[in-house]
Amino acid sequence: MKRTFRALAAALGIACLATQAYAQAPDARMTAFDAHAGAPLPIRFDLPAPAGGHNVVLLLEKLHSEVELDGETARIFLAEIDGRPGTIVRTGDSLDIALDDDVDAGRPPFPGEADGEQANDLLSVPPQEQLARRARGDETDAPDELHVWMFLHDAAGESSRGAFLNRYVSWWVRDMEQAVRVGVPVRVTLRSAVPGITDMDYHAGSSIERLRELRDRGRAYVRAQGGKITSLTKFMLFVGKPPANLEGGTVGAAIEPFGAAVASSEGHRHVVAHELGHLLGATHEDAENRFFCITNMKDSLWGAIPCRYYSGTNDGNIRRYVRARTGV
Numbered sequence: 001m002k003r004t005f006r007a008l009a010a011a012l013g014i015a016c017l018a019t020q021a022y023a024q025a026p027d028a029r030m031t032a033f034d035a036h037a038g039a040p041l042p043i044r045f046d047l048p049a050p051a052g053g054h055n056v057v058l059l060l061e062k063l064h065s066e067v068e069l070d071g072e073t074a075r076i077f078l079a080e081i082d083g084r085p086g087t088i089v090r091t092g093d094s095l096d097i098a099l100d101d102d103v104d105a106g107r108p109p110f111p112g113e114a115d116g117e118q119a120n121d122l123l124s125v126p127p128q129e130q131l132a133r134r135a136r137g138d139e140t141d142a143p144d145e146l147h148v149w150m151f152l153h154d155a156a157g158e159s160s161r162g163a164f165l166n167r168y169v170s171w172w173v174r175d176m177e178q179a180v181r182v183g184v185p186v187r188v189t190l191r192s193a194v195p196g197i198t199d200m201d202y203h204a205g206s207s208i209e210r211l212r213e214l215r216d217r218g219r220a221y222v223r224a225q226g227g228k229i230t231s232l233t234k235f236m237l238f239v240g241k242p243p244a245n246l247e248g249g250t251v252g253a254a255i256e257p258f259g260a261a262v263a264s265s266e267g268h269r270h271v272v273a274h275e276l277g278h279l280l281g282a283t284h285e286d287a288e289n290r291f292f293c294i295t296n297m298k299d300s301l302w303g304a305i306p307c308r309y310y311s312g313t314n315d316g317n318i319r320r321y322v323r324a325r326t327g328v
């Protein structure tokens with residue numbers, strides 16, 4: 001994915017402020033939330049607001065997908081907050097609210113970079129690698145789920161996991177459940193502080209080498225955890241500064257045959273969904289400009305708001321990709 005404009009400062013600054021505000025008064029909010037979130041949904045209740053007063057929360061639905069953070073389950077809810085649609089992520093130590101209409105656009109372009117330039121962020125594997133891969137017969141287990149292992153790089157600067165999930169993951173999970181509907185469960189496991197992976201020098205060498213390393217170390221890690229590796233086991237390294245081994249301005253990369261991708265927080269909010277899309281058969285060509293927003297497989301455009309969903313054609317591409325591997 002290409003970064004065609006100064007991506008982060010404004011929107012992230014706002015997001016960080018909100019997160020800190022919530023973090024300063026966590027207990028009353030979390031207690032009030034937990035008191036209601038276990039009841040049958042939908043349910044409406046008052047949630048103490050960080051700055052005093054309260055928000056009216058209508059908790060609509062809990063997403064089914066299993067999202068796990070360093071051994072704890074994260075719960076993701078669809079909700080209305082003071083009448084505005086959004087998602088609420090409750091992790092072991094945080095409660096994060098994101099509104100669907102949080103604006104993620106209008107940032108000034110990077111100097112010297114053209115808007116709308118497409119990046120070659122879907123990297124191809126050298127032919128000898130493909131032959132070696134076939135000979136190894138790497139993926140032996142039959143997939144019965146789509147499992148994304150997401151590693152948060154030590155230098156990514158993501159202090160609130162709840163906010164991270166809301167910014168990049170919760171809406172993707174919702175879209176996968178409700179629109180893409182791949183026919184098997186979607187599972188996201190987020191891990192931080194994994195030696196050899198989250199401290200990787202991802203700037204070094206070539207991006208192909210680093211993504212191969214991510215795949216190999218990721219597989220070893222998953223196997224050591226007792227997990228299985230299938231053709232629907234995908235690895236994502238989430239980083240702060242974009243990899244120096246990518247063309248300038250590129251904020252993410254993916255190699256589908258490796259099932260491995262990297263995404264930088266300097267990209268648009270859909271950078272994670274974009275690179276995951278590459279790992280699941282979605283294409284730039286099938287992305288769409290909508291009237292108000294750009295779909296996930298479009299590169300970031302200045303002033304464009306990510307729709308936070310794929311185009312219908314890419315929904316179909318992803319469904320076909322998954323079903324070809326699961327038979328579902």
Ligand SMILES: [Zn+2]
Pocket residue numbers: 001119121122274278284297
């Ligand atoms: Zn791309």
